[in-house]
Amino acid sequence: QMQLQESGPGLVKSSETLSLTCTVSGGSISNKNYYWGWIRQSPEKSLEWIANIYYTGSTYYSPSLESRITISVDTSSNRFSLTLTSVTAADTAVYYCARVARDYMDVWGKGTTVTVSS
């Protein structure tokens, strides 16, 4: 059974860079049928799509975050990662990684809470 697990620092200082990794188990990240994505959920509880990546490295970014984010994939370790620069309090959220079956997210990680401190 496929599982995704987010990892990264729970606390990041304002203006610094956030780096998160998602480890995929129970299946290959190189499966041609899927993309891999990041979604976050703010304390106000709304969901925000961040980015998707294909195993080839093809990416889709949210326009509102595109200038600050980079998503990458490492097929040798079955992981993909998110980097978010110049974080502010507005980036405080639960960050989820997910498997994207082209149009919908059918497998989600448990999420990792990131707090941006001043």
Add this chain to the structure above:
Amino acid sequence: EILLTQSPDSQSVTPGEKVTITCRASQSIGSNLHWYQQKPGQSPKLLIKYASQSMSGVPSRFSGSGSGTDFTLTINSLDTEDAAVYFCHQSRGFPFTFGPGTKVDIK
């Protein structure tokens, strides 16, 4: 960007009653609308894809309908385990967007 609105914001329902949640898109999205259930402390779970296709293992009391700009998630005969927030999500175009969610409580 395609905006999604949901109604109601929240609903308190007696077990056994029917629940109807509406999601409206700011422009036509065909059937590229998906529904998720999120229980407290858990990650979202995909219930319905492409407006009306139920995911494997989802109880038959959950159903979806609609196309274009107006969509509905129906829970027939609410069970206590259905207490959750329900989100719609569109994939007609990037960026993917989500509705604000509808909270369903049990009376």
